[in-house]
Amino acid sequence: MPLVDLRSVVKRFGEHEVLRSVNLTVSKGEIIAIIGRSGSGKSTLLRCINGLESIQAGELxxxxxxxxDPSADLRKLRARVGFVFQSYNLFPHLTVLRNITLGPTIVKRVSQADAAALARDALRRVGLEDKMHAYPDQLSGGQQQRVAIARSLAMSPMLMLFDEITSALDPELVGEVLRVLENMARDGMTMMLVTHEMNFARRVANRVLFIHQGTIWEQGRAATLFEKPTTEELRSFLGAVLN
Ligand SMILES: Nc1ncnc2c1ncn2[C@@H]1O[C@H](COP(=O)(O)OP(=O)(O)OP(=O)(O)O)[C@@H](O)[C@H]1O
Ligand SMILES: [Mg+2]
Structure with missing residues (x-):
């Protein structure tokens, strides 16, 4: 059984059809990179998968x-799916540790001591064990983003969604965040990430989806897609983003 299964999914905002009959299956352990122009529906796709947007037709x-299904248990869903955005949204008045233990203690009713152990383990995975007692404004943007990833990891998700998580970072901080993702991929985490980092997609993704006008216009291995795009739309997109 695939971990993620979209069957003819349609998402509309009013009259505007943003996802137009999307079919997609993602297996456990797959790394999916999602590329495409602004407004093509990339974020909406991730938001539908996490139940943040309802869909108008199809099954997901x-x-x-x-x-x-309107009666689906979205709490259960969100306890299993981590979502990291461009803005890290850490609580400024809480330490790194408290930012991370909040989810497990409140959503999963884990004890403070067990949550602290989960937090320590998650921070180790993102290389920030030593920042446990720091406040967010004492950290660089890249470190804050790694804390945001650790916060998701502490919930032991089976799927991680990333929406342009390096786009707001200074160029010299992008690498450290991508390395964390690469380690997670190596550990077998299933991940779907919207990204402009084409080299990262090439190196790490099992499959790249090119979203265009609300549909999966082309998909395949990065090497194949980038070297031999079959549609003019992908060719012109790549021309703009690859130098
Ligand atoms: N809450 C909303 N209400 C109305 N329209 C929306 C809403 N969210 C997104 N849209 C529209 O849906 C389309 C797809 O938006 P989406 O954010 O998924 O694009 P995207 O591919 O992530 O773009 P970007 O690369 O700029 O982040 C856009 O035309 C957008 O204006
Ligand atoms: Mg977006």
């Missing part, structure tokens, strides 16, 4: 949970 299953 995540780990067997029927997300399209």
């Amino acid at each position: 299953f995540v780990d067997g949970i029927p997300v399209h």
Whole structure:
């Protein structure tokens, strides 16, 4: 059974059809990079998978949970799916440790001591064990983003969604965040990430989806897609983003 299964998914905002009959399956352990022009529907796709947007037609299953069903347990879904955005949204008045233990203690009702152990482990995975007692404004943007990733990891998700998580970072901080993702990929995490980092997509992704006008216009291995795009739309997109 695929971990993520979209069947003819349609998402509309009013009259505007933003996802137009999207079919997609993602297996456990797959790394999916999502590329495409601004406004093509990349963020909306991730938001639908996490149940942040309802869909108007089709079926959408995540780990067997029927997300399209209005009676689906979205709390259960979100406890299993981590979502990291461009803006890290850490609580400024809480230490790194408290930022991370909040989810496990409140959502999963884990004890403070167990949550602290989860936090320590998550921070080790992002290379920030020594920043446990720091406040967010004492950290660089790259470190804050790594804390945001650790916060998701502490919930033991089975799927991680990343939406342009390096786009707001200074160029010299992008590498450290991408290295964390690469380690997570190596550990077997299933990941879907919207990214402009084409070299990262080439190196790490099992599959690249090119979203265009609300559909998966082309997909395949990065090497194949980037070297031999079959549509003019992808060719022109790549021309703009690859130098
Ligand atoms: N809440 C909303 N209400 C109305 N329209 C929306 C809403 N969210 C997104 N849209 C529209 O849906 C389309 C797809 O938006 P989406 O954010 O998914 O694009 P994107 O591919 O992530 O773009 P970008 O690369 O700029 O982040 C856009 O035309 C956008 O204006
Ligand atoms: Mg977006």
